[in-house]
Structure formats: C-alpha cells, structure tokens
Amino acid sequence: MESSFDPHALEQSLYREWEQAGYFEPTGNGKPYCIMIPPPNVTGSLHMGHAFQHTLMDTLIRYRRMKGDNALWQAGTDHAGISTQMLVERQLNGRGISKADIGRDAFVEKVWEWKAASGGRISEQMRRMGSSIDWSRERFTMDEGFSRAVREAFVRLYDEGLIYRGRRLVNWDPQLKTAISDLEVESNEEQGSLWHFRYPLADGARTAEGRDFIVVATTRPETMLGDTAVAVHPDDARYSGLVGKRVRLPLTDREIPIIADTYVDPAFGSGCVKITPAHDFNDYAVGQRHDLPMINIFTVDAHINDAAPAAYRGLDRAEARKRVVADLTSVGLIEKIEDHKLMVPRGDRSDAIIEPLLTDQWFVAIDALAKPAIEAVQRGDIEFVPKQYENLYFAWMRDIRDWCISRQQWWGHRIPAWYDAEGTIYVARDEAEVRRKYNLADNVALRAEEDVLETWFSSAMWTFGTLGWPEKTRELEMYHPTDVLVTGHDIIFFWVARMIMMTLHFMGEVPFRKVHITGLVRDAEGQKMSKTRGNGLDPLDVVDGISLTDLITKRTEGLMQPQMAKAIEKATRRDFPDGIPSYGTDALRFAYCAFASTGRDVRFDLKRIEGYRNFCNKLWNATKFVLMNTEGANLSGPAEETLADRWIGSRLRRMLNEAERAIESYRFDLLANVIYDFAWHEYCDWYLELTKPLLWDEGASAEVQRGTRRSLLKVLEMLLRAAHPIIPFITDALWRRVAPLNGIAGETIMVAPYPEAADLTNDPFAEAAIEWLKGVVLAVRTIRGEMNIKPGQTLTLLLQGGGNADRERLTATESLLKRMAKLERVEWLADGDEPPPAAMQIVGELKLMVPLAGLIDVAAERARLEKEIARRRQELARIESKLGNAGFVAKAPADVVAKERERAAEIQNAIDTLTTQQAALESLA
C-alpha cells in the first residue's frame, strides 16, 4: 500500500464502476426514499453552493440506500429561459448574427444545438463530486414529457379560472424586452436627485399663499410627460381650495386635475405629488381609484413613444430626462434640485433599470393556491429545517400577489393559447384541441400566443412532473411526496413556495415532507462568492488543484467589468500565493458536511479542507496498519477478546448512536464530528496503540492475538461503512481490502448495510477501565513533557492511595499501561509508605509518582506543583462558595449538591496531597 493516499488514483475509476454497475438506481426493495435535486441551470457550471448541497443530499441518499431503503435520487437541469437565451444570443452576436435575422424557429434550434453540445457539463461535474444520482432518470425541463405536463397544468389552471390574461402594470425589463416577476427585481439604494417642478395652475387659480403654481417633486422627471393628475392629501389645508382645479402640465398642451388622495404624505416635500399611472405602481393605484387616464409614454425598449409631445419622441429615457429638465429650466419651472438617495429597481439577469409598464400578460390568481400552501406548513405536513424559515415563508405567502408568468422570450414553454381575428383567447393543449373545445371551424384563422412561461412555472412542477404526471405512473405512486428538499434560502420564494402551491393543487399532496435549508457558501472573508467580485472558487479546483496563474485567468476572464481584473488578480495572489493544492473529493465533501451547521452561512476556508484531507490520510494509514498486521495471519479459530477490544466496540456503539441521531436531524456537522473524533482520537490514538503491545508480544497467546486482529478489522470495517455516505471514494477503496479479511463478501461498500449500533455490546466496565488507563498514561506523559524527560526513557511509576476500583483496573490493564506509558516497573505503595522524591500527578483518588532519581529538575517540579495547587484552589473556592450558599443547598436537587460536596472533598484531598509533596520537595532542596 502507498504511504499516503492519492485521491486521483481512485476517484474516477470508482465512480465509473458504480455507475456502470447500476448501483445508483433504486434497488426496488425496501421503503421508498426520494430526493429531487433542485435542477441547476443548464447553462451553469457547478459552483460551491451546488457542490455543498449535493454533498448533503448524497450523504442522505447513500445512508438511506445502505439502510436498505429503495432510494431514488433524481437529477436534471432547468432550461433557464432568460439566462440560456441571453447566452446563446451573445454567442450568435459574437458571430455577427442577430436573433432577429434568423427568426424564432431557427433561434430555438440554435439553443437546442447549444444544449446538445454544452448542456451536459454540469452533470459531468456532479459525477466528479461522487453524487450517486440515478442518471437513467435524468430530466430536462424542456423534455417532451415534462413539457406536456407543463401544458397540462397551464390548461387546467386556465379552465379553473386560476390563470387569466390582462393588461396590468408589470415590471418590464427594457433591455430584455420582457416582463419579469416581482422577485426578479432587485432594488438597491443609489444616488440620484429629487427635482422640484412648478406646475402652473390653470384658470387663474392661486394657492393659499397666492402663488400661481404648485410644486411637485420627482425622481423621474421624464415621466411627467405621462402625468394625468396632481394629488394632495384630502386633509391638507394648504391645498384644500385647489382640489378639483387644474394645472397646465408643462411641455405638453394638456391640463390635468388636482385630486385628493390619502396616499399623499403631506409632510414630504411640498405635499403635492405628480401622478403618472402608467409608469409607477403607486400612481397606478391612485389612477384606478380616481379613474384617471393612463398615458403610456414608453416603447418596449424605454424610448419615448408617440403619446408624448413630438419633441421627445424617440429619445431613450435618460436622454428624455435631460431634455425635460433642460426645457423646464429654460421656462423657469425648476424650483430646485436636491441630491437624493433612492431605491433603484434592476433586473436580476440584465441589471437594467426596470420600468413599470402597462402590457398584456398572463397571471396566476394566487390566493386560491396560497391558502392551502400556508396551511400545509402550519399543519406540519411540510417542515422546514431550521424551523425559523417557516416564518419567512409565511410572511411572504401572506402578502403574495398574482404571479406574472408570461415572458416575451423565445426560449421556453410556449403558452398554449390561441387568438382569433377579434383577439378572443382560446386555451387548450394544442390547436386541434382548441377547435374541438371551442367549436371553431377549420377556416377560422388562429394565431398562436408568442409568449413563453417563466421558468419557475415549470420548475414548480419538478417533483411530480418528472415522475410522469399527469399519468398515474408507478414511480409517481411510489416516490411522491418526496422525502426532503435540500436547497438554499435564496430560492425559498422563487421555487420552494411555488412548488408547494402547484404540487398541492395538482397532486393534492405536498411535494416533500422536509425542506432542509442550507446556508450560502461565502469566501474566507465572509463575502458572497461572485464572478464580479472575482472571489469565487470552483469546487473542482479544490478537488484537482489549480495553479495560481490558471486561477487568476479563470477569475479575470470574461468579466462584466474588466477594470476589476487588476484588483482581483492582486487579491488572488494574496489569498492563494501557491495556487490551490489538490485535496480530492472526499476531503471537500467531509468539509462540506462539517461546515453544515444549522442556519448559518458557510465561510469556505481552505485550511479546514486541508484538515479533512489529512483525516482521509489518517484513515488510509490506519488501514495500512491494520492490513500489515492481519493480512497473512490466521484469523480463524478460537479467539479471545481483550479489554481494549471490548472498549473500542463499546465506543463504536456509542459513536454509531450519535451518528444516527445526527443524520436523522440533518446535523451533518455533528455527523462529521463524531466520525472524525472516533476515527482519529479513539480508534487511531488509543485503540491502535493498545493493540501494538499484544501484536508485537512474542509471548502473547494465539487466541488473544487473533481476537485483537479480528477486532481491529471489525471496527475498521464498520467505521468505513459509517463514514461512507460522507467520503464515498476512500471508504470504498479501503473497504475492498478490509472486508474480505472480515469474511465479508461484496463488490462495493456502496451496497453494504449501514452499521448498526445494536450489533455491538455496551460495556461500561471496559469503558471505565480504559478511561482510567488513559488518565494514568496522560498523567505520566504530562510529567514527561513538563520535566523534559526523553520520550524513549523508561520510567518507574509508583502508585499510592486509590480504591479497590483502581487496583482492579491496574490489574486489568497493567501490561498495556507499561507499554503505553513506557514504564519498566509499576509499584503500589502502601498508604503509610514514605514515597521517594518524585514528580506527582493525581488521577481521581490515586497518587501517581515518577521518582526523581536524577531525571527530574526539583525546582521545575515545585513550580509545576504550585500551578497544580493554584488551579485546584481556585476551583475549590468556587465550589465552596456555592456550597456556602444556603439557597443552593436548600433548593438545588439533592444529587447536584451531593456531587458538588464529593468534588469539593476530592479537590481538597488532592490539594493536601500536592501540598505535602511540595513540602517534601522543599526539604529536599
């Protein structure tokens, strides 16, 4: 066996083997268990967040599979309408082709071509992470089967009156020229101005102060061209005389009314608000209340249209703003201009400023869907882990508004609607069905709807649409509802909530029983990883390693803001001066699990990956040790179990119980910790060391040696199985060597059963005895360490005091103890015996002494004792003050009080002993 493990040598071949053997497919036996991967965008590549979540899902799936469940882990990709269209469009543009040139059908064909060529990348990356996905069931949201389900859902909702088409003010992206939903708008504070305009009063009206104009303030000067009223608060005495009067709207030849509406805050600005119902959501509501005309002044790409005065037509909104301000200035109608911070809405894909625009769109009437979705979580049919995310969900669901599902795009599920010459809407699965359903003659000309559905409409159907719905398939019956959804909190609204609504509506059951919300993966400084910041890490670069030069190139190429490249390069050189070494998939996966503590984001720290890589190496070497000591040995025949064997079995039993509790409660961090701690600090640090004396002792009985060898193998084999869900590669590679020696047959650990605590014996005696042994060994090591005694130097250990238990334990462990602490002699002094000058440690009631005999520096030992005494005095003082508190003695439970008294006595005893010892040393010096 190689002296350290090389992940690359084993990972890819193992994965291929697993996949080819069909181990990822459900066995067909056992209780169904199902996880659906949140489908990543087909345009995407695997990022930290995916790798993190997939690791957790894979851990769950592998665990369930080993537990004997009929486990299905299904994956696929999302057609990601806007992103994909943008990507392919950019590629075409790069070749001098515009999508308008080639037309819709040819463009869509190009997207499919792109998908065939490049869409499988992320799936390959998922394989590298070891994800045991049933690839035979991989789905794409534009697949024919899934598309049929999407059309079916749309038609049913329409027929039930839950989808409608209407002219509404929607968030419009003028760059992409499509509507987007509320959620796709990101508002951020930006610096702007507040312009104060004078609007002249018509018909000789005057304000209370006698002025012939009123002042309105706006952050959007250009929209004044579409104003259809000025509003004041009904109780605002300053303007009460003006309500019902009119103003002459500057730059236009229109007069608009002054209206009263409680929407106006009299304390803000002048207390007068210009109302532009076609370009502002609040103004839209005001306009509806007052039956105002709505003048849309923008084209779909946010240029001024023909509804505005001729002078402004054709200008884009920024130019129009300048022109309006300039023109108002020249006629003296600017009161003032102030700096003003405002929230600017931008499209999450295009980053363009979003324009509220009146357009015809398709909507889902959401209330009827939202109510059962809220109730399902309230009832506990779906549980969020951590629980607090339920509040976030409820808050959003309670204020939810009708969902705009149409997009003016080419790539996506085409809305199954048709129009006749009069514009009447017909909805059905296809045109032939439309004619049947609505009794339309063949000669009635029908025009198909151009719009597509927003991507989240289809992904909301992911759990049931991929299992065959609307057919009642066997898979749907077996695996739905799925067991758990693992995802980030960033898509609770986009996806989780909508899945719950759609699934309840169409299936009458929840899509999943649990939602495990993970934190977001951030960089080591806690910053969000992003392309623009250039602080992202590719999980596969952590797996395979990457040179500094390649990492810089990767981070700086194709930047939206190329001027950032220098700063990114500098930071990269600072953070990764030597690039990133290769850590292997298992180390990364183990780290992800260890990072996954509840409800908090993850700071991705390479030092921790390194730690877990070292852990993998530790496992490797432990296995090497076990194999060296068992391969070729005669393992069959009568065997005897030692105390150490019993101890490690009992400890393993405890570990398995804790591991099970951890994974069942989605505490992957605790799972990783108990495995790490057991493997390293119990199995390697102590058990392997405890076996050495026996294995190397020529005089040890064959039965004892055989028992030890079997125990070494048995515990290691079970440990590997316990760890397999987290670190699948190394555990399988090692298991294949270890299992046969255990008499266990099998191709791979993947299909071996998960180890059961119940198969091991709880052994309190062995645990206590070995704990005692550890205490004594540690005490001797402390003396060695602090007295600077050479590690190789053998010592004499004198014992004094203690009880029957101590004597019993010494008898049980003496030979082990001698070997572990490098003792040539252990001698028990009678209570009255005067010990020679010695360094002392106290373990419980027991005095441990290493005679000085020229080895030990008396002054150093005195100083050490002083420290020991001081520490104990401090603790004693605390306990005594507690015991001196009448309230404590009277009110605390009797066992707590008794325990404190016991401890006080023990500490006092230790102090006495140490003080006596110190005095003895004093006299020596």
Add this chain to the structure above:
RNA sequence: GGGUGUUUAGCUCAGUUGGUAGAGCGGCAGCCUUACAAGCUGUAGGUCGCAGGUUCGACCCCUGCAACACCCACCA
C-alpha cells in the same frame, strides 16, 4: 420603516431539557517512537457583545441596547 439571524480562545465554529466552557486550525516546547511529519507528545490561550432581570445557580430563559449580516417594503 418592518422582520430574521449572528456576536463563545488569535481565526473558523460546536455547545442537544439552565448545574465543572469544547473542537479544528494557528501559537509555543519537544519528538524521524517499526500506520501516518498530511504525523506524534505536551502546553498556553476565554469576566461566552454590553446592561439589567428571573433563578440557589445563566453561554443557555426574559427585557433593553450595540455592532455586523441578510430578507421584505410604494414614500414622490
């Protein structure tokens, strides 16, 4: 303007019904001890954000405050 989360060792984080504060990394000292220097041994380091309260007893429960992070929201 509402809401949520976080605040524990130099750093990153655990701390499961209130009863002796833990780990990893890093630091320091010593070790090539026949699995492992990606290692071994020892060791230092914390008034648990601040101020109150409840309690015999608070990292833990309650109130207030502060800082940081995130989410939602129509203030022109």
